[in-house]
Amino acid sequence: MFETLQERLGSIFNGLTGRGALSEADVSAALREIRRALIEADVSLEVVKSFTDKVREKAVGATVLKSIKPGQMVVKIVHDELVEMLGSEGSEIDLNAPAPVVIMMVGLQGSGKTTTTGKISKRLHEKRGKKVLMASLDTRRPAAQEQLRQLGEQIGVATLPIIAGQNPVEISRRAVQAARLGGYDVVMLDTAGRTHIDEPLMAEMAEIRHSADPHEILLVADSLTGQDAVNLARNFNERIGVTGLVLTRMDGDGRGGAALSMRAVTGKPVKLIGVGEKMDALEDFHPKRIADRILGMGDIVSLVEKAAETIDAEKAAAMAQKMQSGQFDLNDLAEQLKQMQKMGGMGGIMGMLPGMGKMKDQVAAAGFDDRTFARQLAIISSMTKKERTNPDLLKHSRKQRIANGSGTNAADINKLLKMHRQMADMMKMMGGKGGKGKGMMRGLMGGMAQKMGLGGMAGMGGMPDLAKMDPRQLEELQKQAEKMQGKLPGLGAGLPGLPGAQGGLPGLPGLPRKK
Incomplete structure (x- = not known):
């Protein structure tokens, strides 16, 4: 819904956050671009004018914290005003009245x-x-x-x-x-x-x-x-x-x-x-x-809540036991793909991760979109039980049968098997380290990013990334994530990775903890 507005504001703030100091002219130029972006997003003109006036009033001459650059302070002010415009607190349907x-x-x-x-x-x-x-x-x-x-x-x-x-x-x-x-x-x-x-x-x-x-x-x-x-x-x-x-x-x-x-x-x-x-x-x-x-900061708490509603605790516990022994077959891969689909697919998950909004197109171009997942599930469904538990059985004739049954081709099957091998190797390494290896907790999405040449997952390609966020916002984000601990299988340090040691959420990079 907000992708166009997010991209426009992202480019505006990327130009601000890289500067050491901001003049009133810099703020005015940024506000002109913000005004244009909001109007293009069909926000009412009177609302836009009120919004930019409030931001200008707070941004010009604002007290800048020592730990934050002036440009990041403007991002924080815009964020606070957006929250105010949308309504400071969420509101449920009020049922506090005599029945009915x-x-x-x-x-x-x-x-x-x-x-x-x-x-x-x-x-x-x-x-x-x-x-x-x-x-x-x-x-x-x-x-x-x-x-x-x-x-x-x-x-x-x-x-x-x-x-x-x-x-x-x-x-x-x-x-x-x-x-x-x-x-x-x-x-x-x-x-x-x-x-x-x-x-x-x-x-x-x-x-x-x-x-x-x-x-x-x-x-x-x-x-x-x-x-x-x-x-x-x-x-x-x-x-x-x-x-x-x-x-x-x-x-x-x-x-x-x-x-x-x-x-x-x-x-x-x-x-x-x-x-x-x-x-x-x-x-x-x-x-x-x-x-x-x-503003491209993600929505980790909503992602965790959605995961808590969709993840089966018993299946997660069984997955955790298998992962601890380093086992990961095609049945497990299918289960993880289904979980991702329930949570909104790769695009839905990435849209809620800080700084990940711009990566959705790159991931889709690399062949990791939701249609690919549906195709992979069709391939796995066309296999026999023995083939799913022992992929080494899949030779040419078997692949041809599976391709005919799933409406795919041998190349699609080979891609799936390659992804499974990479994840199985990851499971063995995590199992050997007792599930506590720091590098291993990046999980599926981290592995995908590395294979695609996109580097680490935290703060990728978006505005503003976690490394540059207002420390108070980062601390609050961490507190919100910590509040969710215990409500979701696999919620460990920060957020779990896929396939995390506890078998929880698919491919979420952990938040950096406050030192």
Whole structure:
């Protein structure tokens, strides 16, 4: 989502951080480039002006710490202002009200309200243990009510029975009454939308609000909306009074201006972001973590949390035992590739590592993209059990059979076997050192980088790298990582490597510890 903005800001700050001192002219020139980058990213002009004015006020004449260069101080100021613009703290959906808590979903047609209603309902049911009732108030869009009913069956959440001929206000009253009688904790009201804001839409939303008295009114907005996001947010907030924002399609290739503008204009927090089509593709919005991603500082805490949700503790323990004995067959390689896919693939993982954003294209060009992983899994699946546990059996005739079965060729199979041999050698070396060899903990991604001639993994090609970060930020980053210890198999010093001694996360370089 923020890749273009990240690249533009990265080039601006790379020019600043290399200088020993900054004049007011240097700061002004940098701010002009920042302003241009934000406008190109579809951030509202009024938000851009307010942002750059605040940065200028703090940057000019700022007290520079002895341990930091002036350019790095500007990076820190921009980072702090980005966090402020996005909302200093993350905000969850508020359920602190008498049951049933009514949550009203509003927004334009096509923004993803119905799907998001299902995602939030699933999240509240599974993660917060709430009994949820969903109700579709969309009587205009064909099969809208049936769509929500089918979503309810898919995620195991109850939906209000459909009665033909009722208007949205009558349906909202019936939903609240049914929830009260059925002992439900939460009622999700999926309202109708329009292709654009008009008076009938706003009048209907106001009437539903008056009838259902919702505790939360969440504005669902497409993050690809662009400059018009400001008008959308302002209109809904002024007429209905939204309590929070949900941004969909944050996994798209849009410029990200909506995320930066809407919170600043409404003053309401972004509570959740949609990051995919699947019903579990919904994440909390953490302003600081998003700011870190925009400035190329990575998002290690979110990566660890995602890993904690996807990694099977029993499988990790079994993997750890095998690694300690130096064993690593093709079944183990397949398991690691599947873990990486669950966590968003190589691109998703690298986007969360400090200074790694610019390496994603290089890694893809070198043949380590997510499609390659899918092809490699197909190859392994086409092998027999004996072949997976003993790759030395794979001669020409067997390779030909596997290639036909997986839709690949002998060259693809040879690449996979070469990667497996390199990783198996790594396992033997780690096993011989009791899993404590300093150089070995770089893991798969470190090994890949070396084979590709990209050097070490820490602080690669991005802005600003760990070696140049504000010491206070680095210390805070380390503290956040340490807080996650114990929640994830394989989380040792800093972060684990793949295949780490504990069999944890795929290929994450450890953070340097504070001396």
